[in-house]
Amino acid sequence: MARVTVEDCIDKVENRFELVLLASHRARMISSGAQITVERDNDKNPVVALREIAETTVSPEDLKEDLIHSLQKYVEVDEPEPEVPLIGGVDADDTEVAPERMTEEELLKGLEGLTPPEQPPEEEAE
Numbered sequence: 001m002a003r004v005t006v007e008d009c010i011d012k013v014e015n016r017f018e019l020v021l022l023a024s025h026r027a028r029m030i031s032s033g034a035q036i037t038v039e040r041d042n043d044k045n046p047v048v049a050l051r052e053i054a055e056t057t058v059s060p061e062d063l064k065e066d067l068i069h070s071l072q073k074y075v076e077v078d079e080p081e082p083e084v085p086l087i088g089g090v091d092a093d094d095t096e097v098a099p100e101r102m103t104e105e106e107l108l109k110g111l112e113g114l115t116p117p118e119q120p121p122e123e124e125a126e
Contacts, residue, residue: 004047004050004051004054006019007048008024008050008054009053009054010065012053012054012060013053013060014058018042018064021067022049022053022060022063022064022067023046023050024046024049025063025066025067025070026052026053026063027045027046027048027049028045029066030045030048031045034084036048036052037052037057037058038051038052038055038057038058060099088102
Protein backbone atom coordinates (compact mmCIF):
# COMPACT_ATOMS: atom_id res chain seq x y z
CA MET A 1 0.00 0.00 0.00
CA ALA A 2 1.79 3.11 -1.19
CA ARG A 3 -0.60 5.67 0.29
CA VAL A 4 -3.15 5.38 3.02
CA THR A 5 -6.23 7.56 3.14
CA VAL A 6 -9.20 7.92 5.42
CA GLU A 7 -11.28 5.95 2.91
CA ASP A 8 -9.00 2.94 3.43
CA CYS A 9 -9.73 3.03 7.17
CA ILE A 10 -13.37 4.16 7.23
CA ASP A 11 -14.73 0.63 6.82
CA LYS A 12 -12.81 -0.40 9.97
CA VAL A 13 -13.71 2.68 12.06
CA GLU A 14 -16.88 4.34 10.80
CA ASN A 15 -16.63 7.61 12.71
CA ARG A 16 -13.89 9.83 11.26
CA PHE A 17 -13.35 11.65 14.53
CA GLU A 18 -12.88 8.35 16.34
CA LEU A 19 -10.48 7.25 13.59
CA VAL A 20 -8.35 10.36 14.16
CA LEU A 21 -8.34 9.73 17.92
CA LEU A 22 -7.35 6.08 17.53
CA ALA A 23 -4.67 6.77 14.91
CA SER A 24 -3.13 9.58 16.95
CA HIS A 25 -3.14 7.39 20.07
CA ARG A 26 -1.46 4.58 18.11
CA ALA A 27 1.09 7.03 16.68
CA ARG A 28 1.94 8.17 20.22
CA MET A 29 2.32 4.54 21.25
CA ILE A 30 4.73 3.96 18.33
CA SER A 31 6.68 7.08 19.31
CA SER A 32 7.06 5.77 22.83
CA GLY A 33 8.51 2.47 21.60
CA ALA A 34 5.57 0.17 20.79
CA GLN A 35 6.27 -2.51 18.20
CA ILE A 36 4.84 -1.74 14.74
CA THR A 37 2.90 -4.45 12.91
CA VAL A 38 3.47 -3.32 9.30
CA GLU A 39 6.60 -2.36 7.39
CA ARG A 40 7.59 1.25 7.94
CA ASP A 41 8.51 2.05 4.28
CA ASN A 42 10.05 5.35 5.40
CA ASP A 43 6.63 6.54 6.68
CA LYS A 44 6.07 8.68 9.71
CA ASN A 45 4.27 7.37 12.80
CA PRO A 46 0.77 8.73 11.96
CA VAL A 47 0.89 7.10 8.51
CA VAL A 48 2.10 3.83 10.03
CA ALA A 49 -0.76 3.98 12.54
CA LEU A 50 -3.30 4.53 9.75
CA ARG A 51 -1.81 1.66 7.74
CA GLU A 52 -2.07 -0.62 10.76
CA ILE A 53 -5.74 0.28 11.16
CA ALA A 54 -6.44 -0.12 7.42
CA GLU A 55 -4.78 -3.54 7.27
CA THR A 56 -6.41 -4.56 10.61
CA THR A 57 -3.09 -5.66 12.09
CA VAL A 58 -4.16 -3.67 15.16
CA SER A 59 -7.71 -4.06 16.47
CA PRO A 60 -9.64 -0.76 16.63
CA GLU A 61 -11.54 -2.08 19.66
CA ASP A 62 -8.29 -2.75 21.51
CA LEU A 63 -7.00 0.70 20.58
CA LYS A 64 -10.23 2.25 21.85
CA GLU A 65 -10.02 0.42 25.18
CA ASP A 66 -6.36 1.40 25.56
CA LEU A 67 -7.16 5.04 24.75
CA ILE A 68 -9.97 5.11 27.32
CA HIS A 69 -7.75 3.49 29.92
CA SER A 70 -4.96 6.01 29.27
CA LEU A 71 -7.35 8.94 29.76
CA GLN A 72 -8.90 7.70 33.00
CA LYS A 73 -7.82 9.56 36.10
CA TYR A 74 -9.78 7.46 38.57
CA VAL A 75 -10.11 3.71 38.22
CA GLU A 76 -12.93 2.28 40.29
CA VAL A 77 -11.91 -0.72 42.36
CA ASP A 78 -14.53 -2.95 43.92
CA GLU A 79 -13.76 -3.00 47.61
CA PRO A 80 -15.97 -4.50 50.29
CA GLU A 81 -18.09 -2.03 52.21
CA PRO A 82 -17.07 -1.52 55.86
CA GLU A 83 -19.45 -3.18 58.27
CA VAL A 84 -21.63 -0.74 60.19
CA PRO A 85 -23.36 -1.89 63.40
CA LEU A 86 -27.13 -1.96 63.14
CA ILE A 87 -29.18 0.39 65.29
CA GLY A 88 -31.42 -1.61 67.60
CA GLY A 89 -30.09 -4.84 66.17
CA VAL A 90 -26.72 -6.31 67.01
CA ASP A 91 -24.33 -4.29 69.16
CA ALA A 92 -20.62 -3.88 68.38
CA ASP A 93 -19.68 -6.72 70.74
CA ASP A 94 -22.15 -9.09 69.03
CA THR A 95 -24.61 -9.00 71.94
CA GLU A 96 -28.28 -8.89 71.03
CA VAL A 97 -29.97 -5.61 71.87
CA ALA A 98 -33.73 -5.78 72.22
CA PRO A 99 -35.57 -2.74 70.85
CA GLU A 100 -38.11 -1.18 73.19
CA ARG A 101 -41.75 -1.91 72.39
CA MET A 102 -44.40 0.71 73.02
CA THR A 103 -48.14 0.29 72.88
CA GLU A 104 -50.38 2.73 71.07
CA GLU A 105 -51.79 4.01 74.38
CA GLU A 106 -48.31 4.75 75.72
CA LEU A 107 -47.48 6.58 72.51
CA LEU A 108 -50.63 8.73 72.74
CA LYS A 109 -49.94 9.57 76.39
CA GLY A 110 -46.41 10.59 75.48
CA LEU A 111 -47.66 12.79 72.64
CA GLU A 112 -50.23 14.48 74.89
CA GLY A 113 -47.47 15.46 77.28
CA LEU A 114 -45.59 17.32 74.56
CA THR A 115 -46.17 21.03 74.36
CA PRO A 116 -46.76 22.64 70.97
CA PRO A 117 -44.06 24.97 69.69
CA GLU A 118 -44.46 28.55 70.77
CA GLN A 119 -46.25 30.76 68.28
CA PRO A 120 -44.98 34.35 67.92
CA PRO A 121 -47.57 36.79 69.26
CA GLU A 122 -49.77 38.13 66.51
CA GLU A 123 -49.96 41.86 66.22
CA GLU A 124 -53.41 43.33 66.47
CA ALA A 125 -54.73 44.79 63.25
CA GLU A 126 -55.57 48.52 63.53
